[in-house]
Amino acid sequence: MSAKLKDRIATFVIIAFSALIIALLVGMLGYILVKGISHIDWHFLTAEPETIKAGGGIGPELFNSVYLLILTLIITIPLGIGAGIYMAEYAKEGRITVSIRLVVEVLSSFPSIVVGLFGLLVLVNTFNFGFSVLSGALVLTIFNMPLMVRVTEQAFRNVPREQKEAGLAMGLSRWKIITSILLPVALPAIITGTILAAGRIFGEAAALLFTAGLTTPKLDFTDWNPTSLHSPINPLRPAETLSVHIWKVNSEGLSPDAAEIAAGSSAVLVLMVLIFNLLARWAGRLLYRKFTSIK
Amino acid sequence: MTDILRTEELKIYYGQNEAVKGVDLTFTENSVTALIGPSGCGKSTFLRALNRMNDEIPGSRMTGNIWIDGKNINAPDTDVTVLRQNIGMVWQRPNPFYKSIYANIAFGPKYHGVRNKAELDNIVEDSLRKAALWDEVKDRLHTSALSLSGGQQQRLCIARALSVQPKILLLDEPASALDPVSTAKIEETILQLKEQLCIVIVTHNMQQAARISGHTAYFYMGRLVEYDKTEKIFTNPSDPMTQEYISGRFG
Ligand SMILES: Nc1ncnc2c1ncn2[C@@H]1O[C@H](COP(=O)(O)OP(=O)(O)OP(=O)(O)O)[C@@H](O)[C@H]1O
Numbered sequence: 001m002s003a004k005l006k007d008r009i010a011t012f013v014i015i016a017f018s019a020l021i022i023a024l025l026v027g028m029l030g031y032i033l034v035k036g037i038s039h040i041d042w043h044f045l046t047a048e049p050e051t052i053k054a055g056g057g058i059g060p061e062l063f064n065s066v067y068l069l070i071l072t073l074i075i076t077i078p079l080g081i082g083a084g085i086y087m088a089e090y091a092k093e094g095r096i097t098v099s100i101r102l103v104v105e106v107l108s109s110f111p112s113i114v115v116g117l118f119g120l121l122v123l124v125n126t127f128n129f130g131f132s133v134l135s136g137a138l139v140l141t142i143f144n145m146p147l148m149v150r151v152t153e154q155a156f157r158n159v160p161r162e163q164k165e166a167g168l169a170m171g172l173s174r175w176k177i178i179t180s181i182l183l184p185v186a187l188p189a190i191i192t193g194t195i196l197a198a199g200r201i202f203g204e205a206a207a208l209l210f211t212a213g214l215t216t217p218k219l220d221f222t223d224w225n226p227t228s229l230h231s232p233i234n235p236l237r238p239a240e241t242l243s244v245h246i247w248k249v250n251s252e253g254l255s256p257d258a259a260e261i262a263a264g265s266s267a268v269l270v271l272m273v274l275i276f277n278l279l280a281r282w283a284g285r286l287l288y289r290k291f292t293s294i295k
Numbered sequence: 296m297t298d299i300l301r302t303e304e305l306k307i308y309y310g311q312n313e314a315v316k317g318v319d320l321t322f323t324e325n326s327v328t329a330l331i332g333p334s335g336c337g338k339s340t341f342l343r344a345l346n347r348m349n350d351e352i353p354g355s356r357m358t359g360n361i362w363i364d365g366k367n368i369n370a371p372d373t374d375v376t377v378l379r380q381n382i383g384m385v386w387q388r389p390n391p392f393y394k395s396i397y398a399n400i401a402f403g404p405k406y407h408g409v410r411n412k413a414e415l416d417n418i419v420e421d422s423l424r425k426a427a428l429w430d431e432v433k434d435r436l437h438t439s440a441l442s443l444s445g446g447q448q449q450r451l452c453i454a455r456a457l458s459v460q461p462k463i464l465l466l467d468e469p470a471s472a473l474d475p476v477s478t479a480k481i482e483e484t485i486l487q488l489k490e491q492l493c494i495v496i497v498t499h500n501m502q503q504a505a506r507i508s509g510h511t512a513y514f515y516m517g518r519l520v521e522y523d524k525t526e527k528i529f530t531n532p533s534d535p536m537t538q539e540y541i542s543g544r545f546g
């Protein structure tokens with residue numbers, strides 16, 4: 001076979017695979033959106049779900065998903081960024097950093113159903129947090145933390161070494177170099193990474209079945225006392241998220257429009273994740289320009 | 296002229312490798328000293344010792360004394376952050392902060408407590424003028440430093456170093472990545488700064504060394520082979536090795 005022919009075949013194969021992947025993605029997205037989008041309206045997005053009757057909405061589920069995400073981020077952002085900075089700027093290469101990195105890798109690749117069961121045994125039962133937003137957020141932290149650490153460490157390592165040298169030669173303290181020179185350069189990448197990671201936990205279902213629970217108490221959006229059961233922001237109430245709702249409606253939904261509800265919810269979920277992705281790109285670019293004053 | 300910086304039996308190691316093998320050199324106020332020598336002979340290593348930047352390289356060690364203002368700065372109790380504030384440094388590759396031109400210059404003074412806006416404005420203008428960059432950037436002080444050309448970025452780095460009024464300026468091949476016009480501007484800047492500073496410059500460009508320096512030190516394999524007035528080194532060096540190097544037979 002001539003080199004030229006080989007080259008042609010290889011090129012063809014690569015293009016064919018790429019086209020296949022794109023077709024798959026477009027097909028799947030198209031299918032989910034086409035089936036679900038006609039079901040999405042204001043009522044669907046805000047109304048309470050119905051168990052028996054048709055016409056239920058996903059209002060509380062949508063709220064739960066967002067609330068759980070926010071709570072998770074409140075826990076993971078400081079911890080993850082702190083640990084990432086430690087790994088990139090303070091830790092000496094050695095056995096400890098190698099093992100931390102290994103733990104981080106293993107944690108992030110744990111099967112979510114197993115982490116969910118762990119949450120059930122430890123958080124829900126032993127610590128007695130019950131099926132709650134808090135249990136859910138802590139379990140999501142297990143997935144999210146490693147990503148945050150990795151994103152932060154990578155973002156800091158990608159800042160050119162010379163930036164740090166310039167700071168050191170000016171007699172700046174290590175902390176000042178990190179906060180004033182490295183962080184502004186790294187932050188856009190950290191924020192982009194955070195939003196992308198948020199998309200992943202927004203769609204998580206398996207780990208939440210056993211931790212955040214399958215139900216939501218009736219929410220009273222005028223009650224902002226975090227200790228009352230009906231308050232939307234009570235962290236100790238159970239909270240069925242959108243993804244869990246999809247699973248529940250599909251497996252045990254009794255309402256006549258269960259299939260449409262599932263399709264609509266799926267479309268909302270996919271749209272949210274898409275929005276996260278677009279937001280991540282946009283925010284990353286915008287912040288990079290802002291912090292580095294590049295117009 | 297008063298001595299401001301002196302090294303004594305300075306030896307620098309990277310692990311087992313002795314990169315600088317006992318160098319004694321004295322630098323005076325208001326002078327430019329050129330360090331020349333073939334690649335790998337320890338010029339940069341020596342230069343980085345003078346503001347203890349080698350401390351940042353894992354595995355590097357240093358013995359001997361470095362006297363600045365009668366104080367040995369190669370002592371364990373030296374506060375390197377304070378030391379470095381009195382010594383500016385510029386590298387071969389320009390490394391402005393990813394900030395605006397103004398913020399690059401104002402950063403150091405702000406860190407040292409200058410809060411007054413007018414005072415900062417003054418420092419920025421003054422530093423940029425000294426680095427011969429003011430006229431080119433005065434209308435775009437708040438645009439990114441990265442939008443400048445390489446030569447401008449390098450002069451910005453010099454201005455940044457000057458903003459905290461150092462007494463010593465260390466330059467490691469500051470013009471070797473630049474075009475002839477930018478190089479000429481940098482050289483001009485250096486000659487002007489000489490009136491106020493002690494400048495140590497590493498260069499591979501013999502003409503450059505001859506043009507701007509008063510004294511030249513020739514390094515070879517970690518040793519100081521010859522140190523003398525630049526004129527003498529380039530016309531009538533005492534050591535045959537120096538002669539060979541400057542006439543371009545090796546290195
Ligand atoms: N970070 C480092 N770690 C280990 N060895 C180093 C390091 N930096 C320099 N060296 C070694 O020290 C010796 C002197 O290097 P140095 O960079 O000081 O040379 P130089 O004279 O500046 O060369 P050049 O003209 O190429 O810049 C070389 O043998 C080099 O390999």
Ligand SMILES: [Mg+2]
Nearest residue numbers: 338339340467
């Ligand atoms: Mg060098």
